[in-house]
Amino acid sequence: MASRPLQPLITAIGRVLLGKEQAVQLALACLLARGHLLIEDLPGMGKTTLAEALARGFGLSFKRVSFTSDLLPADLTGINVFDAANTRFHFQPGPLFSQVLLADEINRASPRTQSALLEAMAAGRVSVDGVSHPLPQPFLVIATQNGIDQVGTAPLPESQLDRFLMRLSLGFPNREAERALLGGAALPPASLEPFCDATGLLELQRQAATQHCSTALLDYVLDLAAFSRRADQPGPGLSPRACQGLVAAARAWSLLEGRDHVTPADVQAVLPAVADHRLQRDAAALLAGVDGLR
Amino acid sequence: MSRSARWLQILGLAVLAAGLPGLDYGSPLGWLSAGLLLLAALKLAEARSVQERRLVSLLTLIGCGVQGAQQPELLPSVLQLLGTGLALAGLLALEVGEGLSWRAVLRRSLAVLLAALPMALLLFLLVPRLDPLWTAPSLRGPGAAVTGLSADLDPGSIASLANDEAPAARVSFSSATPPDPQGRYWRVIVHERFDGRRWSRLDEPAKATVPPANAPSSAADQAGPSQVWLVEPSPVHALPWAGTGQGSSSQLRVSRNGELRRQLPGRERLAYLLRDVDRPQAWQQRPPTLVDLSLPAGSNPQLESLGESWRTLPQPEQRLAAAQAWFTSHTFRYSRTPGALPARRGLDVFLFERREGFCGHYASAFTALMRSAGVPARVVSGYLGGRWVQPLGGTPYLDLRQSDAHAWSEVWLPNRGWQRVDPSAWVGSSASNPVGVVGSAAAGSSKLEGWRLGMQWLQWQWWGLDLAWNRWWLGFDQASQEALLRRLFGDQRQGLGLVLLGGAGGLLALGLGWLQWLQTPERGDRLERDLHAVLRLLRRWGIEPAPGETFGQLCLRARERLPGRREALQELSRCHGLLRFARLNPTARARHWAAWRTALRTLQHSP
Numbered sequence: 001m002a003s004r005p006l007q008p009l010i011t012a013i014g015r016v017l018l019g020k021e022q023a024v025q026l027a028l029a030c031l032l033a034r035g036h037l038l039i040e041d042l043p044g045m046g047k048t049t050l051a052e053a054l055a056r057g058f059g060l061s062f063k064r065v066s067f068t069s070d071l072l073p074a075d076l077t078g079i080n081v082f083d084a085a086n087t088r089f090h091f092q093p094g095p096l097f098s099q100v101l102l103a104d105e106i107n108r109a110s111p112r113t114q115s116a117l118l119e120a121m122a123a124g125r126v127s128v129d130g131v132s133h134p135l136p137q138p139f140l141v142i143a144t145q146n147g148i149d150q151v152g153t154a155p156l157p158e159s160q161l162d163r164f165l166m167r168l169s170l171g172f173p174n175r176e177a178e179r180a181l182l183g184g185a186a187l188p189p190a191s192l193e194p195f196c197d198a199t200g201l202l203e204l205q206r207q208a209a210t211q212h213c214s215t216a217l218l219d220y221v222l223d224l225a226a227f228s229r230r231a232d233q234p235g236p237g238l239s240p241r242a243c244q245g246l247v248a249a250a251r252a253w254s255l256l257e258g259r260d261h262v263t264p265a266d267v268q269a270v271l272p273a274v275a276d277h278r279l280q281r282d283a284a285a286l287l288a289g290v291d292g293l294r
Numbered sequence: 295m296s297r298s299a300r301w302l303q304i305l306g307l308a309v310l311a312a313g314l315p316g317l318d319y320g321s322p323l324g325w326l327s328a329g330l331l332l333l334a335a336l337k338l339a340e341a342r343s344v345q346e347r348r349l350v351s352l353l354t355l356i357g358c359g360v361q362g363a364q365q366p367e368l369l370p371s372v373l374q375l376l377g378t379g380l381a382l383a384g385l386l387a388l389e390v391g392e393g394l395s396w397r398a399v400l401r402r403s404l405a406v407l408l409a410a411l412p413m414a415l416l417l418f419l420l421v422p423r424l425d426p427l428w429t430a431p432s433l434r435g436p437g438a439a440v441t442g443l444s445a446d447l448d449p450g451s452i453a454s455l456a457n458d459e460a461p462a463a464r465v466s467f468s469s470a471t472p473p474d475p476q477g478r479y480w481r482v483i484v485h486e487r488f489d490g491r492r493w494s495r496l497d498e499p500a501k502a503t504v505p506p507a508n509a510p511s512s513a514a515d516q517a518g519p520s521q522v523w524l525v526e527p528s529p530v531h532a533l534p535w536a537g538t539g540q541g542s543s544s545q546l547r548v549s550r551n552g553e554l555r556r557q558l559p560g561r562e563r564l565a566y567l568l569r570d571v572d573r574p575q576a577w578q579q580r581p582p583t584l585v586d587l588s589l590p591a592g593s594n595p596q597l598e599s600l601g602e603s604w605r606t607l608p609q610p611e612q613r614l615a616a617a618q619a620w621f622t623s624h625t626f627r628y629s630r631t632p633g634a635l636p637a638r639r640g641l642d643v644f645l646f647e648r649r650e651g652f653c654g655h656y657a658s659a660f661t662a663l664m665r666s667a668g669v670p671a672r673v674v675s676g677y678l679g680g681r682w683v684q685p686l687g688g689t690p691y692l693d694l695r696q697s698d699a700h701a702w703s704e705v706w707l708p709n710r711g712w713q714r715v716d717p718s719a720w721v722g723s724s725a726s727n728p729v730g731v732v733g734s735a736a737a738g739s740s741k742l743e744g745w746r747l748g749m750q751w752l753q754w755q756w757w758g759l760d761l762a763w764n765r766w767w768l769g770f771d772q773a774s775q776e777a778l779l780r781r782l783f784g785d786q787r788q789g790l791g792l793v794l795l796g797g798a799g800g801l802l803a804l805g806l807g808w809l810q811w812l813q814t815p816e817r818g819d820r821l822e823r824d825l826h827a828v829l830r831l832l833r834r835w836g837i838e839p840a841p842g843e844t845f846g847q848l849c850l851r852a853r854e855r856l857p858g859r860r861e862a863l864q865e866l867s868r869c870h871g872l873l874r875f876a877r878l879n880p881t882a883r884a885r886h887w888a889a890w891r892t893a894l895r896t897l898q899h900s901p
Binding site for chain 2: 261
């Protein structure tokens with residue numbers, strides 16, 4: 001089997017974020033699949049570190065916005081300010097105009113601000129006073145949110161959760177990794193050498209989108225979707241957009257695995273991250289309902 | 295809806311349109327072709343749905359077929375094939391081409407055409423040869439004349455003869471060597487009626503014509519040498535031939551006086567095959583009528599008195615010899631620019647005063663002399679000589695130009711029938727064949743001349759290919775087909791229809807099967823079968839697949855339980871992943887397939 005092309009980057013990020021190799025690879029797959037990432041976890045689990053490491057790893061510009069309840073849409077998108085010298089308005093871009101945006105604690109902002117961010121994520125452009133400004137490419141939003149049982153938060157509705165390709169939960173590190181962390185083995189994100197630049201990332205994204213999906217594989221995804229929609233399964237099941245996301249993520253995963261084609265194992269690897277937040281339940285349960293021997 | 299499908303269809307229609315100018319709009323089929331093309335183009339312009347675009351491709355295919363029925367020549371055939379390929383590619387792009395590249399679609403269309411080849415071959419060999427279905431009278435008046443020999447011969451009114459280098463016909467011989475120059479007389483029109491100045495054809499009803507060599511064909515005739523003619527459009531019904539041979543089509547008829555005729559004059563080029571036969575043709579032995587002796591009294595008094603002076607000789611052969619002696623004893627000169635002869639006593643002025651002229655003058659004067667001497671005679675016009683061309687590819691052939699047109703005489707000798715006499719030959723060797731003057735009149739600057747010669751060379755090469763093609767498809771006529779069937783099935787052909795039907799069905803199934811095989815490179819069923827064999831083996835060893843498990847995961851689990859079969863299981867898992875999910879070229883697929891089979895056998899035979 002061919003070598004895994006991004007293994008050096010995964011290893012390097014592994015020295016910054018200890019013991020989270022699986023989560024790092026999923027985050028990379030999300031990035032390669034041109035999707036946006038939602039990290040749901042408690043404070044202090046390394047969310048910001050992961051976002052910063054991803055941005056540095058690809059040499060991307062990185063901005064961080066802490067969402068608060070009084071954050072307004074214009075604080076994200078930027079505004080037209082009056083230039084007294086030239087007696088005219090010019091556009092002052094907001095933090096949205098960066099290649100990697102870390103939206104910290106997105107569920108603390110008002111629904112109006114959340115909506116502005118999600119619109120920009122979907123459209124890839126921002127409109128201010130009727131003028132449309134394209135966002136930089138590549139553009140990745142990593143949003144974090146705390147557990148929804150905390151006071152003073154506005155949880156994202158399902159329709160907006162659907163805009164994130166993946167939802168990850170980092171979780172506690174294991175004892176060994178935590179011991180290393182306490183021992184000072186973790187490097188700061190600033191020490192990461194870029195693996196490639198933005199052009200290289202765009203090429204990787206293009207490559208991921210052309211990974212071969214055989215008919216048998218697409219049938220597997222369709223069987224999973226059909227099973228999730230069955231009457232005896234809770235909830236409405238996987239939407240076509242979810243299936244698209246599932247295939248795109250599986251493609252990126254297969255590229256990370258060093259293959260030029262997608263197998264059911266790739267689909268199974270990304271399924272929980274892609275489907276859990278859309279189904280509001282454990283998507284891995286779907287796997288047992290569909291025959292993987294094909 | 296793919297854009298490439300639309301472009302392929304537009305291209306297909308354009309190629310088909312290129313064949314339109316060559317069609318004969320005198321026949322309904324010509325208009326049908328043009329109409330089909332127009333319909334397809336309009337449909338293409340307004341088509342929105344897949345069904346409508348499908349219709350465009352189908353119309354194009356039908357158009358190709360209809361054109362093919364009218365134009366079997368090489369260039370139109372190539373165009374029709376191209377059009378068919380493009381129409382098929384358009385259809386394929388429409389049906390399966392989503393995401394396929396142009397080249398992939400064209401390659402598939404070629405595969406479809408190849409798959410249809412066995413059926414086409416069978417049809418070519420076995421479908422009964424029919425004469426053209428459309429023998430409706432021409433819609434065009436006789437005025438739409440093209441270059442060719444004239445039905446009337448009036449040499450006296452022609453002051454000078456232009457050198458027309460337009461192609462007239464091409465003929466190739468199965469023996470690949472041309473007849474010797476003395477034998478290259480190709481007769482076209484027989485002029486029998488003479489009004490003292492003008493020779494004209496005898497209007498003969500079509501009923502009076504017979505097929506050439508109308509005799510029971512024998513197997514020996516099929517093997518004999520043959521000639522393939524390609525004749526440019528001509529205003530007359532008559533076609534060039536050597537005066538002997540057996541035609542391949544009932545479209546060809548021979549008149550009472552030995553003209554080879556086509557049923558209809560046409561604007562399209564005509565190709566026909568004549569097989570050489572040894573039997574004398576009927577027209578050569580058909581006795582003369584009064585027309586062949588008639589001479590308007592007093593129109594040329596000097597000529598008449600000279601001819602009548604030979605009546606004292608008892609035998610026609612002697613009168614003929616006397617005429618030849620008279621011509622050779624006087625100084626005649628061959629000239630292409632003799633000036634016009636007076637309307638009255640024209641032949642007298644030619645024979646006794648000017649004594650210069652071209653073949654028409656000699657044939658005309660000699661024939662009149664023979665008639666006045668009481669020997670039945672007539673004027674024949676046609677072609678003489680021709681250029682022997684040996685192209686790089688294709689068949690060597692004789693290239694006949696309008697400048698090779700010639701006129702000569704035929705006289706009736708009681709025991710020998712109609713005999714050819716060429717009085718022009720008596721006035722000097724260089725005179726009889728005007729080939730020597732090619733291009734001298736058209737000589738321009740040397741560069742232009744070089745260009746002209748280059749084009750000429752190219753045209754000769756193309757004509758060679760064209761003739762080879764025509765020889766191929768004309769050569770397989772009804773008689774050859776009959777001979778083939780007899781050889782294949784003997785004289786007992788009771789169940790032939792069933793055999794044909796069975797054969798056609800078999801070939802069709804073969805073609806379809808091949809297509810099916812082409813379209814399923816995965817060969818999924820065999821892999822599926824083998825997979826179940828592996829699962830059966832694993833079950834025997836107590837390993838059941840878990841719900842939702844992939845084959846790779848199952849193999850991984852089995853490897854822990856069956857350490858002795860680690861390698862085989864790993865190989866199976868690897869090959870299965872590739873064969874089922876990867877995009878493989880045929881050689882790689884075959885390699886992994888072989889590895890899969892080997893691993894499966896190893897697993898089956900492991901203790």
